[in-house]
Amino acid sequence: MTRFLATSNPLGRGDARTSKFIRNLTENPASSDDPLQMPVRARYTEEQDDNMDQDMEDDASDDGDDDIDVDSDDEETTIMRKSPEERQEILTEIRELQKAVPALREDYRLLDRLGTGTFSSVYKALDLGYHSKWDNQPWLGHHPESSSAHYQSLPKPPGSKVFVAIKRIYVTSNPERIRNEISILTDCRACRHVSQLITAFRHEDQVVAIMPYHRNDDFRDFYRTLPMVGIKQYFRCLFRALSDIHARRIIHRDVKPANFLFDRDTYQGTLCDFGLACRFDSSAPQTLGACFHTLPSAEHPHGRVLSRNEYSAPRAKDRQRDARLKSAMPSEKVGYPANENRPSSKANRAGTRGFRAPEVLFKCGAQSGAIDVWAAGVILLFFLTGKFPLFQSSDDNEALMELAVILGRKKMEKTATLHSRTFATNVPTVTEAGVTWSSFVSRQNPDVYEPPKASPTFSMMMDNDTDLDGQLHTDSIPPSSPSRAASSSKSGTPPVDDSIRESHKRDVDLAFSLLDGLLEPEACRRMTPSQALAHAFLRDDGPDEHDTLPHPFKSGVCAKYHIVDNVTEEPSVLVFEPLQPGQTARRLGTRGVAPGQGIAIGREPCEFHQDSALYG
Incomplete structure (x- = not known):
């Protein structure tokens, strides 16, 4: 049935x-x-x-x-x-x-x-x-x-x-x-x-x-002890999920540990809970107050910064100059009204506190999948600092100040200008240049370059299930057990040799490099999921990402045989019908498909067009 x-x-x-x-x-x-x-x-x-x-x-x-x-x-x-x-x-x-x-x-x-x-x-x-x-x-x-x-x-x-x-x-x-x-x-x-x-x-x-039911572990149980090979697998799974949904012009909007089910035994992760998800807005109003960047496109998934001849550069500079002058005023003259009566900007702000990207906080009306990438960067920050959660503001203004303390006034002003906003503050802890993300991590976790303490059980598993390139083989990993955390805590801790320490240091440096790309405050310059997967920290010796990429329906090598009804929006594929008595050539007929069918993978056609003699 x-x-x-x-x-x-x-x-x-x-x-x-x-x-x-x-x-x-x-x-x-x-x-x-x-x-x-x-x-x-x-x-x-x-x-x-x-x-x-x-x-x-x-x-x-x-x-x-x-x-x-x-x-x-x-x-x-x-x-x-x-x-x-x-x-x-x-x-x-x-x-x-x-x-x-x-x-x-x-x-x-x-x-x-x-x-x-x-x-x-x-x-x-x-x-x-x-x-x-x-x-x-x-x-x-x-x-x-x-x-x-x-x-x-x-x-x-x-x-x-x-x-x-x-x-x-x-x-x-x-x-x-x-x-x-x-x-x-x-x-x-x-x-x-x-x-x-x-x-x-x-x-x-x-x-x-x-x-499907996915067995998973509570993030709090492993984010401080998961080894680098596990962290890499965590983010490979996450960015592959984001890459695929963004290709379908879908933004998750609520990427966080609770919505990414990860099994630390099999290293398999699953993105879930699309209750706040939305589709790319391809018709954001380009009116007064609109952002100085384009909408997302195939060529620019996170949008493109407008050139100077595409907007009024003097006006933007004047607004930011006024904001800087206000920042130098006494504290009683800097801030925002307690009872705000100015018209508010309209923008989708759905998401979880502590994971919202700067463009969400600045109420950008042309948001893209970049907001999911920022949230993934925040999760990487948890792994590196050993602290979860990190950002716990009560409103958007506090959230902006949390970021300003790290990013600095200059970057915050530039990011605000990108979204046709201004940023002004005279809080002394907000410096002009801010600090780098690696410096922030090192302050939060002075032992970031120390390899996590692994139990003998995990060391034995790694010896059996990784080869020289460090890639994990999940076939022989035992099934997950609710008692594993307890058993690990009772085990002894083997010493860490110099080669492991040096390898861990290289991985941390690469993770810092990736972090800079994920937590880039300007959405247009933030890494895409595909770029993250190609980064040295996550790049592996497996097949090319494009070879395993499931294309959206009507994409891929057999796209010309895929159709969607303009009225009912029902998908179907064109297939050659079997020869009937008296026929000399096959006729091309239509076959309805269910969602998930007719998906071309990488450079291969979908399951309906495998015969290269007919569809090549």
Whole structure:
């Protein structure tokens, strides 16, 4: 059975019912004529409610026993490691969700809560129909063996237990926000190291999305001890994810450790939570007060600084000169009004405090994927300083001052001018030149050049799983275990020899060089994800990045055979039909595809155009 035709009611763009579903979300979140509305499969009576409660209690028996011996590799019993009070709270939520979306109980067995946020909660579940009911190929993709994302395309062994993450989007969320997130997740299918949308459906006012479950570690448990080989893999995965979504003109807007699931045993990372994501704005207003840079383009992914004949240079200089004069005034004459009544600038400021790029703080109206790169640079700062979090301002003005103390007045003024803003301050700790990022790191972490203390267990793993070029082989790494942090802390620490120390020093210097490119305050001059992957710190001896790059639909070597309907926006491919009796030549026909299908990888055509004799 094809997942896109099942009663799970997916929202994939390849499903002809998708567009109507998206429209209905905006018009009426509880519309009864929605063709994707899930049929009611059960009507609960009080007796059935009691039976359901008993089933859930049986699954989590012995709530009062705090010393339960749980198999560390048994993902089905992770809830038992939580306190009795938290277990009861989670079980209550699961029961309520199963009542709100009855069909969940038929296709999935909910096991635990993975997390909760402002707009949604995420639960771990067992997929009961993975091996017998669904066609999983569209979301698995076709990543080649040479790709770091090849594991995403590997089907689960027959008969194995398959876990998924079920995201319940709260009914209080704006319908347009829900539509946007589902639409973006659909377009991100086949992206490397990005959480894939398996399916999504609704029942009345309830909307849930199903995604693969990714085992991961809490960032706080490893950011101080992860060795350089692990840090490199962390950012290779992250920048490949950003490279792929930016190629689809999508900005994540909320890149942070909590939204990048990293397993320190397998060194696999996955970018998740696209709740704040948006698409590139290709029509930002070029009016008075507009930025002095262009919109992002294929040639300039982060935009381009306008030449002097493209804007009024004297006016910009006059504004900044006035700002400098104000900076020299007494403190009572410098600042901003407590009750601001001037018209405010309109710009998307979505994101998490401490990760917002300067252009977001300056309310730039033409933002690009550069804001995601800045956030990635902040994460690298955590690894190098050994401090998390670092920036904790309460508002945008404080956030600008935090950056000004490091970057200095000159860079802040130049960055402000780029976005048609001015920057003025007489705070004495804001110097003219500021400090370099490497100096800032060294002040925060004087031992930055000291290799992290590794346990004998990790050293043994590195000896077995790396070759001379330092590349990690994940095939033989044991599965992750919840008890690994505890076992590592009890182990002894082997001495660090001079060769390791020297190698670590080289890596730190290269990391500083990368940091400068990621935390460049001017967005147009900030590194792109592709440039970051080509940097000496992250560059590896594997295949060329372009050879494993999943192109957006209608791109790649077979792009001329890919079409999107102008009205329905449904994707399809042109394929030659088999010869019929009496025909001397094949006819070119149209075949509809699901999201994630028809993706050309690197220099190779997609799965529908492999025959070079026909499509070459």
